[in-house]
Amino acid sequence: MRKATMIIDQYIKCSKTTAEEDSKSSIAKCSFCHKTTAEVKVLISGPSGVYICNECIDICNDIIKEDNHRR
Template identity: 45%
Template sequence: MSTAVIARCSFCAKPNTDVEVLVGGPGVFICDGCVRLCVTVIEGKPADAPMIAPWEHDIPLEQVLQNLAPVSAASSQVQENLAAWVGKARALGGTWSQIGEALGMTRQSAWERFA
């Protein structure tokens, strides 16, 4: 019996079927392998290292272009998760006004986007 792919790691894009543990947060997931990598990076990071966004690093165009597809895939996964959460809210009796307010948009905008 094969396990269904429910979600992918938001960092490495491995599906839940290819990792030992996939931890879920609000619309994002991280696998055990990426958690280990994060711990290694955090433990080895100098305390005075500046925080800069990944796209602000001095990297070649080829690497930037390689990152576009994974970033787009992560965005798609987040949008699918958001739609699923909105569906759950509706199934539990949430109104479009409540959903819109939670998302910082009007009732009409929420309905148009998710109905």
């Protein structure tokens, strides 16, 4: 399986898991900015209860792009 496909599959699994967890009891929050699922478009779950939202991913991508331009 290609890397991009694996990432998409992982994203789909994480999105479903996050939605299921939110409906059960606690509201998941981004581990970086602490916004809830209601405040962002996408909240991706990682290992051990770590989450990252689409907004923080955008910031990370900007940082990586800037770093690549400096090299």
